[in-house]
Amino acid sequence: MLPLRELQSRFAAVAAGRLLAEQAFADSGCVVEDAPGAAARLAIHVHHFRLTLIEALGATFPVVRRLVGDAFFTAAARRYVLSQPPQRPCLFEYGDGFPAFLASLPEAGSLGYLTDLARLEWAINRAHHADDVPSLDAAAAAAQIEAPSCDLFIGLDPSCRLVKSAWPVDQIWQVHQQGDDEIAPVDLEAGGVQLFIHRQDGEVGWLKLDAAAFAFIGSLLADGRLGKANALARAIAPSFNAPALLESLFEGDVVASVTAIN
Amino acid sequence: MSTLPSSTERQTAGIGLRCPHFEAIVATRPAVGFLEIHAENYMGGGRMPARLEVVRRRWPISVHGVGLSLGSAEGINNRHLERLARLVERIEPDWVSEHLAWSVVDGMYLNDLLPLPYSEESLAVVAANIAQVQNRLRRRLLIENPSTYLRFAQSTLSEVDFLNELVRRTGCGLLFDVNNVFVNCRNFGGDPLAWIEGLPADAVHELHLAGHAVNDADGVTILIDDHGSQVSAAVWELYERAVARFPTAATLIEWDSNLPPLPVLVAEAQEADRRWRSVHKEVGYAAAA
Numbered sequence: 001m002l003p004l005r006e007l008q009s010r011f012a013a014v015a016a017g018r019l020l021a022e023q024a025f026a027d028s029g030c031v032v033e034d035a036p037g038a039a040a041r042l043a044i045h046v047h048h049f050r051l052t053l054i055e056a057l058g059a060t061f062p063v064v065r066r067l068v069g070d071a072f073f074t075a076a077a078r079r080y081v082l083s084q085p086p087q088r089p090c091l092f093e094y095g096d097g098f099p100a101f102l103a104s105l106p107e108a109g110s111l112g113y114l115t116d117l118a119r120l121e122w123a124i125n126r127a128h129h130a131d132d133v134p135s136l137d138a139a140a141a142a143a144q145i146e147a148p149s150c151d152l153f154i155g156l157d158p159s160c161r162l163v164k165s166a167w168p169v170d171q172i173w174q175v176h177q178q179g180d181d182e183i184a185p186v187d188l189e190a191g192g193v194q195l196f197i198h199r200q201d202g203e204v205g206w207l208k209l210d211a212a213a214f215a216f217i218g219s220l221l222a223d224g225r226l227g228k229a230n231a232l233a234r235a236i237a238p239s240f241n242a243p244a245l246l247e248s249l250f251e252g253d254v255v256a257s258v259t260a261i262n
Numbered sequence: 263m264s265t266l267p268s269s270t271e272r273q274t275a276g277i278g279l280r281c282p283h284f285e286a287i288v289a290t291r292p293a294v295g296f297l298e299i300h301a302e303n304y305m306g307g308g309r310m311p312a313r314l315e316v317v318r319r320r321w322p323i324s325v326h327g328v329g330l331s332l333g334s335a336e337g338i339n340n341r342h343l344e345r346l347a348r349l350v351e352r353i354e355p356d357w358v359s360e361h362l363a364w365s366v367v368d369g370m371y372l373n374d375l376l377p378l379p380y381s382e383e384s385l386a387v388v389a390a391n392i393a394q395v396q397n398r399l400r401r402r403l404l405i406e407n408p409s410t411y412l413r414f415a416q417s418t419l420s421e422v423d424f425l426n427e428l429v430r431r432t433g434c435g436l437l438f439d440v441n442n443v444f445v446n447c448r449n450f451g452g453d454p455l456a457w458i459e460g461l462p463a464d465a466v467h468e469l470h471l472a473g474h475a476v477n478d479a480d481g482v483t484i485l486i487d488d489h490g491s492q493v494s495a496a497v498w499e500l501y502e503r504a505v506a507r508f509p510t511a512a513t514l515i516e517w518d519s520n521l522p523p524l525p526v527l528v529a530e531a532q533e534a535d536r537r538w539r540s541v542h543k544e545v546g547y548a549a550a551a
Contacts, residue, residue, distance in 0.1 A: 001381075001416045002416070003335070003383070004333075004335040004378075004379070004381075004383050004384055004387060005335035005336060005367070007379065007414075008334065008335055008336075008364060008367035008368075008376075009367055009368055011367070011372070011376060012367045012368055012370050012372060015372055016370070029415050030379075030414060030415055030416065031412050031413070031414060031415065032412070032413040032414065032415050034412070034413060034450065035480075035482045036479045036480035036481065036482045036484075037480070038412060040479050040480055041411050041412035041479075041484075042412065044411045044412075044479070044484070044486070045372075045374055045376060045411070048373075048374050049372050049373055049374050052373050052374075053373055056373075085370045085371065085372070086370070086371040086373065087369050087370065087371060088329075088339075088341075088342065088371055089302050089328065089329020089330075089331075089342060089365065089366070089371050089373075090302045090303075090305050090306065090329070090345075091302070091373070092303075092306055093306075127308075128306075128308050128309065129306035129307060129308055129310070130306065130307050130308065131306065131307040132307035132308065132311065133307075158307070159307075159308070199308055202308060202309045202312055
């Protein structure tokens with residue numbers, strides 16, 4: 001008799017394609033051989049595991065799916081599901097490794113922008129589902145800004161994401177929101193974009209940033225200290241205007257906290 | 263007689279809240295008794311919890327988990343339990359339910375409600391996991407009987423005996439899925455009426471109804487609980503037997519794949535109400551009330 005833990009491990013190994021059902025259970029007499037047999041019955045669960053997760057990835061990466069077509073997407077997603085199955089039950093959190101997995105496929109090399117587009121779709125997905133945080137207390141934030149301090153810590157909303165690409169992935173994403181007959185051509189020579197993605201009033205959108213602003217927000221997301229972010233941005237563009245960008249972040253409800261550092 | 267339901271105790275049937283129906287539910291305010299949500303869809307931020315805040319002002323909510331994995335030998339994932347606890351504290355649902363099944367092992371989530379051998383070992387595992395969840399949530403959990411497609415040779419208890427023992431050991435309640443019992447009895451043989459008679463009636467607080475698919479596996483017919491169609495005639499008949507024995511349990515219509523327009527779901531809920539009334543008229547409950 002298999003201990004429950006061992007039975008469950010074997011079940012998972014069959015689902016992930018690491019073990020054949022015949023090897024896992026049938027020989028051990030663990031599963032009753034009701035017609036059509038233990039392997040065929042296990043296949044019902046294995047099929048459900050693979051199919052529903054491929055569908056979940058398709059829902060998170062709809063433009064990637066349209067770009068590569070259903071057949072290629074299903075094959076790629078299936079390989080991803082088997083090699084990197086979900087670790088948690090919330091499926092909106094599943095797929096963080098999918099852009100890098102796509103990049104590792106030799107076939108994906110012919111669409112240079114595919115991986116970046118997948119990263120954009122993942123960022124949009126995370127922005128949609130990021131935790132809600134209380135809105136900024138404007139008066140408390142103003143008091144922190146006016147207080148004598150060495151520096152300020154700027155906490156950004158958990159929905160904030162950055163995506164940088166050498167391709168116009170924002171336009172590629174945009175034209176694929178239309179039906180197949182209405183997809184406008186995108187000039188792939190138009191150059192790259194640096195996108196700041198975030199959620200405001202429940203809707204996810206993005207801003208196109210220049211290199212200095214992109215570095216500024218990247219530094220705030222990583223570190224939070226305003227002085228450091230400003231120095232990084234000014235090293236890229238001496239004319240960088242931090243107050244103007246900060247004002248637009250406040251207006252976009254992107255700033256979650258302001259704390260004076262002494 | 264206090265054990266008989268009055269008309270006010272009876273709950274109007276509810277429906278599962280599915281994303282594509284949200285706008286129509288808010289706009290048309292269907293006369294359903296409650297809405298049931300899948301807990302795991304509401305554990306992040308943004309639009310989903312905001313929508314839930316809108317509907318919970320009008321309808322009672324039932325929280326139905328699919329990812330707690332009560333049958334995992336490795337125990338309950340504490341992080342997931344905490345997320346469920348925060349959701350339950352925020353929503354204050356009428357009921358919280360989960361499945362007699364497992365989905366997590368070795369850090370892998372298998373996105374399915376997988377069957378357990380009904381052994382003493384499984385009983386100890388599931389009872390301990392239910393106790394942990396009930397302690398954390400500080401409320402009674404309803405346990406749903408699963409649809410299964412294979413049987414384990416090491417099972418020593420029937421599913422009914424297993425559920426009875428869980429109720430006895432943990433004080434949990436039961437969610438009786440009529441379609442699942444029908445599917446299992448068709449797939450493996452067995453009498454669904456004996457099933458209904460065998461459950462502790464006062465522990466059953468919710469009934470689930472759904473459609474199933476009829477599949478062919480190497481020439482053998484296997485019913486699959488896919489929640490993708492209307493409730494079958496045979497399951498409606500079984501439902502009438504179930505409401506006769508569990509008169510105060512709330513009924514829910516589940517529909518997850520091939521989702522129809524909202525009015526189709528609402529009509530199924532109304533059909534459940536109609537059948538509930540006809541059963542209780544026959545046995546005289548309505549007169550007693």
